[in-house]
Amino acid sequence: MSATTTTDLAALRHTAAHLLAHAVVDLFGDDVQLAIGPAIDNGFYYDFLKETPFVPEDLPRIEARMKELIAANFAMKGEPIERAAAETYYAQRHQPFKLDILRGIPLAEPLTMYTIGGFTDLCRGGHVESSKDVGAVKLLSIAGAYWRGDEHNPMLQRIYGTAFPTQSELDAYLAQLEEAERRDHRKLGKELDLFSVEEQAGAGLIFWHPKGGRVRAIAEDFVRAELRRRGYEPVYTPHILHESVFKTSGHLQSFVENMFGPMEVEGQRYRIKPMNCPGHILVYQSQPRSYRDLPLRLAEFGTVYRFERSGVLHGLLRVRGFTQDDAHLFCTPDQVQSEYESTVDSALTILKAFGFDNYSAYISTRPDKGLGDDAVWQKATTAIRNAVESKGLPYEIDEGGGTFYGPKLDIKVRDAIGREWQLSTVQIDYVLPERFELTFRGADGAEHRPVMIHRALLGSLERFMGVLIEHYAGAFPVWLAPVQAVMLPITDGQVEYARSIASQLSGAGFRVEIDDSNERLQKKIRNQQLQKVPYMLVVGKTEVADGTVNVRARSGDQKTMTAAEFVAKLSSEVASLK
Ligand SMILES: [Zn+2]
Ligand SMILES: [Zn+2]
Numbered sequence: 001m002s003a004t005t006t007t008d009l010a011a012l013r014h015t016a017a018h019l020l021a022h023a024v025v026d027l028f029g030d031d032v033q034l035a036i037g038p039a040i041d042n043g044f045y046y047d048f049l050k051e052t053p054f055v056p057e058d059l060p061r062i063e064a065r066m067k068e069l070i071a072a073n074f075a076m077k078g079e080p081i082e083r084a085a086a087e088t089y090y091a092q093r094h095q096p097f098k099l100d101i102l103r104g105i106p107l108a109e110p111l112t113m114y115t116i117g118g119f120t121d122l123c124r125g126g127h128v129e130s131s132k133d134v135g136a137v138k139l140l141s142i143a144g145a146y147w148r149g150d151e152h153n154p155m156l157q158r159i160y161g162t163a164f165p166t167q168s169e170l171d172a173y174l175a176q177l178e179e180a181e182r183r184d185h186r187k188l189g190k191e192l193d194l195f196s197v198e199e200q201a202g203a204g205l206i207f208w209h210p211k212g213g214r215v216r217a218i219a220e221d222f223v224r225a226e227l228r229r230r231g232y233e234p235v236y237t238p239h240i241l242h243e244s245v246f247k248t249s250g251h252l253q254s255f256v257e258n259m260f261g262p263m264e265v266e267g268q269r270y271r272i273k274p275m276n277c278p279g280h281i282l283v284y285q286s287q288p289r290s291y292r293d294l295p296l297r298l299a300e301f302g303t304v305y306r307f308e309r310s311g312v313l314h315g316l317l318r319v320r321g322f323t324q325d326d327a328h329l330f331c332t333p334d335q336v337q338s339e340y341e342s343t344v345d346s347a348l349t350i351l352k353a354f355g356f357d358n359y360s361a362y363i364s365t366r367p368d369k370g371l372g373d374d375a376v377w378q379k380a381t382t383a384i385r386n387a388v389e390s391k392g393l394p395y396e397i398d399e400g401g402g403t404f405y406g407p408k409l410d411i412k413v414r415d416a417i418g419r420e421w422q423l424s425t426v427q428i429d430y431v432l433p434e435r436f437e438l439t440f441r442g443a444d445g446a447e448h449r450p451v452m453i454h455r456a457l458l459g460s461l462e463r464f465m466g467v468l469i470e471h472y473a474g475a476f477p478v479w480l481a482p483v484q485a486v487m488l489p490i491t492d493g494q495v496e497y498a499r500s501i502a503s504q505l506s507g508a509g510f511r512v513e514i515d516d517s518n519e520r521l522q523k524k525i526r527n528q529q530l531q532k533v534p535y536m537l538v539v540g541k542t543e544v545a546d547g548t549v550n551v552r553a554r555s556g557d558q559k560t561m562t563a564a565e566f567v568a569k570l571s572s573e574v575a576s577l578k
Helices: 006-028 058-071 083-092 096-104 167-182 185-191 210-229 243-249 277-285 333-353 374-390 431-435 461-472 492-507 521-530 541-546 563-577
Strands: 043-049 076-081 111-116 119-122 136-146 155-164 195-197 206-208 240-242 263-265 268-272 296-305 321-331 359-364 395-398 408-414 420-429 451-460 485-489 512-514 535-539 548-553 558-562
Touching (some): 006 043, 006 111, 006 136, 058 136, 076 083, 083 111, 096 119, 155 167, 185 195, 206 210, 210 451, 277 296, 277 321, 277 451, 321 333, 321 461, 333 359, 359 374, 374 395, 374 420, 420 431, 431 451, 492 512, 492 535, 492 563, 521 535, 535 541, 541 548
Parallel strands (some): 485 512
Antiparallel strands (some): 043 155, 111 119, 136 155, 195 206, 263 268, 296 321, 321 451, 359 408, 408 420, 535 548
């Protein structure tokens, strides 16, 4: 990777957008109307209005023209222009969107026209010096987009592209895009029958099918065992609570746009919970607490509902209903450090088990509006840093980037194709204990305020499963696979034998299926490969006669062994994998 900064990349891509408009005007003439062409996260776009819309076949031609413009190495030159002159310029050229842009720029703001090659565009600047600096470009797609994002305005055609300083960086990005598409959890979710979104039930609500349900249940069981080892207590709290609780917690004041509306029962208003914290606080408050009860660690796979615009919903990654592996630690200020250490340790244990071994930590410290005593914040931030350092995690500090209620630690992982995902969050909170007036009786006999730590290590189960599916490209490791082995009898004559082996395996606790369809063996094997089942056990006449199974691993390895040998192999694999 080169040392290109984000600003360099944005300038390069923004310049590429000028070249895109240049190429379009060269190829399709001046009657194409031009709108805007910014750099975006992974590339750039330009919006056009063309009488006959662009078709995908146009993209290679436009791209070829852009490459000529890059090779010609034109300098980008800016010239100030008077408003009246700019208006005349675009009025003469019948460019209504440019005139609209001009009308939106405050009168006091100076205007600049930028020219590269034979193309001039009104622009604020932020370019590379010349077209050669744009490096390597690729046009990716065409989409419709309303002018200014407003559906009452004309629909424009948006051409998306990306650009990198070098061809090899562009190639690496395109390869990653292709790989990401192959791993898309929405596509795999359907192919492997893991989950669905049912239109009639509403957007952003996930239905787990039996196979996805198995994987999720195994993941939950694993986390539950870890929680037990770490001294967490399981609790279950209601999905709806009286609205007054969310008034006390402050959600109704500061989080209401993300909450579903109230429902009325016997004249009382209830809300579906957007977070689990208030429920756990009520459990804490249900009796007087002493320092001897602390730390109190309450854990729940808590399902919450939050309103998200339908436009931003995305498979399992952005949903309206999800389950957090949530827990709240109530402790004394002195216990913060050790609770943090244990939590970070637990996060790494869990993330590692699920196959992630590349982590980075982000610590967000006190913002200006942070509530409470500065010394307390300092102490807590140091505690977080010590916890992270003791684990040898690389970390970055986001100075002042915390929320107003306390410093926070985020742990991000890199997946199999190098993408970073934020999974674990450990958040100290000084505000909710205040709002709910939580206390504990200290060794001194006086009442004190506990500190609360919110932590979710997988985050949302839905989102985590989405990440997991993409990380493994649907080929879950043996311990997580919804079906660990499938029996493939070659003919009807071996179905009985296959059943008896299957019942031995399921008796030993494994997830086994039989494909006793009338398909030919090759077809059965192909089907199971598509399902990414770790082991296929083929049984024909020889295997029945010898009392063996022919084991074909997902990796391609083949070996004949007895059922008992296979059970031993599977057991040791599962034990070592998690
Ligand atoms: Zn520009
Ligand atoms: Zn919480």
